[in-house]
Each structure stands twice: as structure tokens, then as C-alpha cells.
Amino acid sequence: MSAHSDLTRNQSLVLDRLEKADAPMSAYAILDQLRDDGLRAPLQVYRALEKLLDMGLAHRLESMNAFVACAQPHCHDSGLIAFAICEKCGQVSEFSDDVVRERLNGWADREGFVVKRTTMEIRGECRACAA
Amino acid sequence: MSAHSDLTRNQSLVLDRLEKADAPMSAYAILDQLRDDGLRAPLQVYRALEKLLDMGLAHRLESMNAFVACAQPHCHDSGLIAFAICEKCGQVSEFSDDVVRERLNGWADREGFVVKRTTMEIRGECRACAA
């Protein structure tokens, strides 16, 4: 499943936990589930998460202060990712749209704005929950 | 400038403060600046902010847990707003793009996802700061 060869112990623990979750998890929720594995302080989780974000293996959902594992192995490559978050069941869908990326980059170019990071999050209800 | 006729006292205080700021403010920063006006507890600010968000007079920037006054009187009408946030000077630019809105709505329609709220935030450096 997950070949996290070059990850440290803490990073592996955190990523595994995220991958097994069916909804975004807060750092403290992750911590609670990893007590038995020896983790005790928030910082241990936050440090692991930071690296995972850097490596493109996890995402941070700004609108809910929570984290998810990447849906696809190299989804960070697609440049700009949008998230659709169901507020009922918690499920998160990832997708990317080249046209949207184009438009935002176009605006930035015209304005002389140097983009570092873009977050796009749609809150609502997924098909199943809206039915 | 601001005809906040139908606002309560606390709401007016908070909105005025936001409008005079040249960068996003956290709820606690707002509170600190309104101590002299009689505000003492975070909740007084959060309650005012909630109403202002509802009325479309202010925005919440999810990626920095901060708030800004609307750039234009009725900018919520444009449906979907993107924010470009300069990490150096703190300045925030608001803009909307119909094509982007189209694309996101298209995705949602196809997926059967019922959209409640969308946040789009670009972090980086504005032209002046990037120079």
C-alpha cells in the first residue's frame, strides 16, 4: 500500500494514520491515536506533518484546521488542487482544473503578484449526503 | 464612507476597525483595539464578526485566521471571491472570475456536490514587495 521508505518513524506513523482515516484529522486527533505508539506531544505530530506537506504526501485543509493524506501519489505535481469537503460525512474529494489554474495565474501575472501557495476549498454536501 | 445604519453598536465598532486597518486582523487584535470602547471578551468580537460575515460586509481569511472588511459594498454578490494575500506587507486584494466560478460549479454539478461556501486564497508577494 504505502511504500514510505524514506520516512522517519514519526512521519510514517502520522501518514499511515491519515491514510487509514476516512475524513480529515486534526493534529490533536492524530496525536490521540498515536499515544500507544509512543507519541506524547503535539509538536511531534506537527513536525511530521510539516515534512509530509513539504514532500507532497499530505495536505492541510485551511478551512477546518485539519489534514488529509494525498489522494494520489503525486497529486502535488498537478500544480493546483481544489478540495470539496462534505460537512456532513467529512469526506474530501480532490481535483484539479487546468482552466482554473490558468485564470488564477493570469490574474497574478497581470498584477505582478508572485504566487507561493494557493488554497481552494469548497464546503458543502456530497451527493450521498445531499440526497 | 460607511453608512452602517442597521448595525448594532458592537458590529459597527468591529466593522469600522476592520475598514481602517490596512491588513487583515485577528479577532483578538480587533478586541485589543476596542478595549477603550468597552469591549472585554473575545465573544463580543466573534459575535459581531459572525453577523458581518452573514451580511456580506466582511470576509474571513481561512488561511490566516483573520478578517477583512469587504473591498466593495456588495462584493458578496459576485458569487465567488478570490483573495491574494501578500505575506510581506499583509495587503489583501479581492477579485472574482466568472470563468473560475463556472469551472467549479461545473465540477460540483457533475459530482452532485451541493456547494455552500467556497474559499480561494492565494498566498505570495504583491508587486511592490516582490520588486
Next chain:
DNA sequence: GACCACTATGTTATGACATTACACAGCCAA
């Protein structure tokens, strides 16, 4: 092998952001 730089780790304390719970006051319509 001794040294040094770099990265990861563990722990405590603290800071920053947000909400719950409860009590009271004003306003307006039935």
C-alpha cells in the same frame, strides 16, 4: 577514529484562536 554539521527527536511551557454555558436587557408582535 575525531570532529562537525545536519536532521530528527523528546519534553515543558506558552501563545493564539474559538466556543460553551449561563444570565440579563431591549424590542416588537400577538
Next chain:
DNA sequence: TTGGCTGTGTAATGTCATAACATAGTGGTC
């Protein structure tokens, strides 16, 4: 004048995130 609604005030608490400091492994270089 009663009851519902909205706003307000206050204290306590809950949730999210980082600073500061100490320790330990790893790998390169002389």
C-alpha cells in the same frame, strides 16, 4: 403583559499551534 427574538456581558473552557531547550543519530571530511 406575555412570550419570542435578538443582542449583550462575563467567566470558563476547549482547540489549534509554536517557542525554547536538551538530547541523540547520521553522514561526510580531515
